[in-house]
Amino acid sequence: MSASTIIFYVISAFILTMGIVAVTARKIFRSAIGLLFSLVGIAGLYFWMDVNFIAAVQIIVYVGGIVVLIIFSIFLTQKSGEEMPKPINSRKIFSILAVLAGLAFTCRLISLYGFKENVSGPFKVEVSEIGTQMLSTSDYGYVLPFEAISMLLLAAMIGCIVIAIKSKPETK
Amino acid sequence: MSEVPVTHILFVSTALFFIGMYGLFTRRNMITMLMAIELILNSVNINFVAFNKYLFPGKLDGIFFTIFIVTIAAAEAAVAIAIIINLYRSHHSIDVENAGELKF
Numbered sequence: 001m002s003a004s005t006i007i008f009y010v011i012s013a014f015i016l017t018m019g020i021v022a023v024t025a026r027k028i029f030r031s032a033i034g035l036l037f038s039l040v041g042i043a044g045l046y047f048w049m050d051v052n053f054i055a056a057v058q059i060i061v062y063v064g065g066i067v068v069l070i071i072f073s074i075f076l077t078q079k080s081g082e083e084m085p086k087p088i089n090s091r092k093i094f095s096i097l098a099v100l101a102g103l104a105f106t107c108r109l110i111s112l113y114g115f116k117e118n119v120s121g122p123f124k125v126e127v128s129e130i131g132t133q134m135l136s137t138s139d140y141g142y143v144l145p146f147e148a149i150s151m152l153l154l155a156a157m158i159g160c161i162v163i164a165i166k167s168k169p170e171t172k
Numbered sequence: 173m174s175e176v177p178v179t180h181i182l183f184v185s186t187a188l189f190f191i192g193m194y195g196l197f198t199r200r201n202m203i204t205m206l207m208a209i210e211l212i213l214n215s216v217n218i219n220f221v222a223f224n225k226y227l228f229p230g231k232l233d234g235i236f237f238t239i240f241i242v243t244i245a246a247a248e249a250a251v252a253i254a255i256i257i258n259l260y261r262s263h264h265s266i267d268v269e270n271a272g273e274l275k276f
Binding site: 050053073 | 176179180182201204210228232236243245257260
């Protein structure tokens with residue numbers, strides 16, 4: 001086993017452990033911290049796979065944006081020191097059964113499929129290449145999804161403001 | 173680098189997906205359910221990058237899908253948290269069992 005292989009398994013174990021902490025911790029703040037470290041581990045996995053740009057995007061958007069937003073909303077809505085109620089036992093058991101069945105089924109499918117790995121060339125992700133293809137209007141250009149996403153982001157921004165705005169009391 | 177086969181990366185992302193699924197089944201608090209959804213979306217992103225790297229190394233399509241999914245996840249989280257805070261203002265609770273009525 002080379003060092004790279006060992007690093008992969010260490011990162012994977014870290015991601016899965018922190019994911020389990022994120023979904024099972026009784027205190028909601030601990031669960032948010034578990035999510036944070038799981039996302040950092042996923043960014044490490046992207047670094048391991050040589051996609052540095054995606055890893056940077058992962059850290060900036062998820063760790064710097066979404067987790068901070070989630071922690072703020074926890075402080076706004078919850079008493080974060082208190083423990084959350086335990087899930088009902090029957091629901092827990094049936095969820096574990098369903099999840100394990102799905103996991104076994106999917107893992108069996110993956111191991112039986114037989115992916116043919118293509119090692120024809122080195123995998124290099126240039127940021128300039130991503131930018132050029134993102135805005136190109138020729139074949140395999142992604143300018144239409146780019147514009148659709150920009151409209152979606154604008155709509156989401158306006159929607160957030162409209163939903164969360166405080167309605168004035170009608171006293172006047 | 174090629175000592176780890178692509179199936180092992182897929183096993184990791186599958187496990188992460190079902191961990192998120194378990195959280196979605198058992199949690200009754202909206203913020204923790206949102207966290208479970210984030211885990212699920214991230215496992216899908218790992219899949220896209222792994223397929224792009226191991227099966228089609230000359231192309232960039234998996235990278236683009238990953239970027240778009242990250243964007244949509246950010247928009248979704250922002251809208252979800254706006255809805256959650258609005259719900260907390262009207263119901264003083266963000267448990268899904270207490271949010272049975274849609275019109276208040």
